[in-house]
Amino acid sequence: NRLKLSFIERSKLAKNPVAAKLFEIMSAKQTTLCLAADLTDATKILNLAEQVGPYICALKTHIDIIEDFHSNFIEPLKDIAKRHNFVLFEDRKFADIGKTVEFQYSKGIYQISSWASLVTVHSLTGKGVLDAIKGATGNPERGVFLLAETSAAGSLITDSYTKSTLKLASEYPDLISGIVCQNPLFLDNPGLIQLTPGVKIESKVDNLGQQYNTPDLVVAEKGADVAVVGRGITEACDPVAAAQLYREMLWKAYSKRIAV
Numbered sequence: 453n454r455l456k457l458s459f460i461e462r463s464k465l466a467k468n469p470v471a472a473k474l475f476e477i478m479s480a481k482q483t484t485l486c487l488a489a490d491l492t493d494a495t496k497i498l499n500l501a502e503q504v505g506p507y508i509c510a511l512k513t514h515i516d517i518i519e520d521f522h523s524n525f526i527e528p529l530k531d532i533a534k535r536h537n538f539v540l541f542e543d544r545k546f547a548d549i550g551k552t553v554e555f556q557y558s559k560g561i562y563q564i565s566s567w568a569s570l571v572t573v574h575s576l577t578g579k580g581v582l583d584a585i586k587g588a589t590g591n592p593e594r595g596v597f598l599l600a601e602t603s604a605a606g607s608l609i610t611d612s613y614t615k616s617t618l619k620l621a622s623e624y625p626d627l628i629s630g631i632v633c634q635n636p637l638f639l640d641n642p643g644l645i646q647l648t649p650g651v652k653i654e655s656k657v658d659n660l661g662q663q664y665n666t667p668d669l670v671v672a673e674k675g676a677d678v679a680v681v682g683r684g685i686t687e688a689c690d691p692v693a694a695a696q697l698y699r700e701m702l703w704k705a706y707s708k709r710i711a712v
């Protein structure tokens with residue numbers, strides 16, 4: 453049961469190199485916090501990344517929401533990630549046919565494969581997407597998080613879709629870093645990482661269907677390894693203090709979970 457194992461033990465069981473690295477970072481920095489840096493201003497993202505860098509294991513972007521995106525945004529972001537030892541994660545949620553995803557992953561103005569070690573993928577279109585990502589040009593150190601469940605109210609994802617997603621993941625052990633989900637689904641595969649978004653200390657929902665759980669609940673009861681926090685940090689009066697608080701609450705819950 454992965455919930456009882458430490459991240460350092462699990463790093464040795466991970467078949468995907470980025471997953472192994474993420475486990476090691478979590479263990480070394482004592483943080484399971486992934487910041488969803490959902491800001492539309494490039495400089496604001498860089499400033500926030502620099503400030504909260506010590507408290508996060510990964511920084512998740514939606515690169516296509518940045519209004520002043522320029523390729524010269526990427527180098528400083530990579531530099532901050534390197535200095536503070538966190539992973540860059542583009543939440544692109546690829547969902548097209550393989551050939552199109554190959555272009556979307558490596559080409560265009562974002563050239564995601566050149567800088568993001570992690571990306572998210574919908575399982576909807578099946579194997580072709582994963583084959584495309586596996587074979588595309590770019591940094592060879594890459595990992596995929598497959599979306600098996602969502603935090604969105606009224607989602608069309610069914611139990612059988614979730615199950616098939618886990619089966620697909622098992623067919624690509626060297627590529628799949630983990631699963632984006634809301635429940636402890638794959639207890640028997642400790643090498644995979646459970647990434648859970650929809651985490652906030654207060655406010656149970658937003659006005660567009662987002663549903664939140666508290667840091668303690670997602671880790672203790674829902675099986676989250678990495679917790680994604682966006683507006684809980686970006687919209688806090690003091691984002692750095694908020695990041696520190698989330699990190700501390702999440703780490704405490706994880707420590708308690710493996711101790712019991």
Ligand code: BMP
Nearest residue numbers: 488601602603604649650680681682683
């Ligand atoms: P926030 O904490 O501000 O609600 O942001 C959540 C982040 O996680 C967003 O970037 C969103 O795209 C992402 N996300 C989510 O909220 N639910 C999912 O099921 C999957 C996601 O990637």
